[in-house]
Amino acid sequence: MSSESHDIRLTVNGETVVETVEPRMTLVDFLRETLALTGSHVGCEHGVCGACTVRVDGVIVRGCLMLAAQCDGATVETIEGLSDAGELADLQDAFEKRNALQCGFCTPGMLLTAQELLARGDVPSRDTIRAHISGNYCRCTGYHAIVDAIESVARSRAGTG
């Protein structure tokens, strides 16, 4: 480790983590390489594709644009933690039933982004859903099935579908 390394202490998926990180290590690399949480993916590494989406202090962020050192004291949630907690279970079921994933590369980030929208508690229009996930790229599905899945969960959570 270089002399500029930082000691960080954070909560990841409910567990306290204390590690020493290089100053330039991104959050997503830290999660994947140091903590072996490989559900968050690395695509563009430039903040464009959304594959690296994770939640920090309750807000979704691009894990490739945030440094691990910036997360000292933060609460980080990844697809692994949210899946284990069951928070995304209905969304994951809907994605599977409606064929909203093929290769699955975009899926963890897509689920976190969809969950952020659904947390508002209303039933968003399809245009709103499309706009909300517009920062998450999917090379496989053409998005239609993803919008279907998110819309169906919004309706069922609202008790209207």
Ligand code: FES
């Ligand atoms: S890998 Fe982070 S936005 Fe593409």
Ligand code: FES
């Ligand atoms: S399912 Fe392959 S990139 Fe979305």
